[in-house]
Amino acid sequence: MxxxxxxxxxxxxxxxxxxxxxxxxxxxxxxxxxxxxxxxxxxxxxxxxxxxxxxxxxxxxxxxxxxxxxxxxxxxxxxxxxxxAFSAKASMKQKIEFVFKVYDSEHNDKVTFSDILEVLRDLTGPIMSDEQREAVLSQVLQEAGYTMESLLLLDDCIKIVNKSGLKMEVEVSTSLSM
The missing domain is CATH 1.10.238.10 (EF-hand)
Incomplete structure (x- = not known):
């Protein structure tokens, strides 16, 4: 190989x-x-x-x-x-581990409120205001027992996803065309 x-x-x-x-x-x-x-x-x-x-x-x-x-x-x-991580065959934990790496911009195995907010900003663009993103994120964190000041570890993110009932389904074809 x-x-x-x-x-x-x-x-x-x-x-x-x-x-x-x-x-x-x-x-x-x-x-x-x-x-x-x-x-x-x-x-x-x-x-x-x-x-x-x-x-x-x-x-x-x-x-x-x-x-x-x-x-x-x-x-x-x-x-x-x-x-x-994009496969339907991957476990939820494998998908969360991947997403955690995406959010962990400093590669220190910790995710902050601002890390998540930055990714949400990239994903939503002008569809949502910063205030709307902050409100949604604050609510999700609060429901899982965290605050905007919390430093999240991988296990924390697993807990948040499990409590929120989020689904992470994306399939990548093995025959992507050029």
Missing amino acids: GSASSVLSQSDIEEVQEHCNNLFTEEEIVSLYQRFCQLDGNGKGFISADEFLSHPDFSISPLSERLLMMVDGLNFKDFVAFLL
């Missing part, structure tokens, strides 16, 4: 399956590998931020800058693990 131009061996496929808790089939991994090779334009075996942004679905995302920090330099195995 060193070079993106090489073919996946059965042991490579099994290694990736194990890395992703066997949530992707062999066929899905092969399809994802083909996609990875398309994105890895220079054939070095990892995806750069520029290569990632070359796909229109990724470049138009309001969270593309945050996602870039997470994907720059991903090899194939980590690329599949990254996509796992």
Whole structure:
């Protein structure tokens, strides 16, 4: 799996399956590998931020800058693990762990009110005012027993999502077209 131009061996496929808790089939991994090779334009075996942004679905995302920090330099195995969070096969905990990383802008394993507010601002744009975002976020935090001053750890975010009943469903096709 060193070079993106090489073919996946059965042991490579099994290694990736194990890395992703066997949530992707062999066929899905092969399809994802083909996609990875398309994105890895220079054939070095990892995806750069520029290569990632070359796909229109990724470049138009309001969270593309945050996602870039997470994907720059991903090899194939980590690329599949990254996509796992978008799969219907991923557990809620796996999805929350991914979202937590998106919110954790300082990479210190803590999320602040302002971190969440910034992401909400990216996602909602002019649809909501800052006051509306703050009110909604304050209410969600308060219902889960937190305040605007709370520093949230991963376990706190799991608790908040579980209490709020939020659903996190997004499916990424293994056959994304260019």
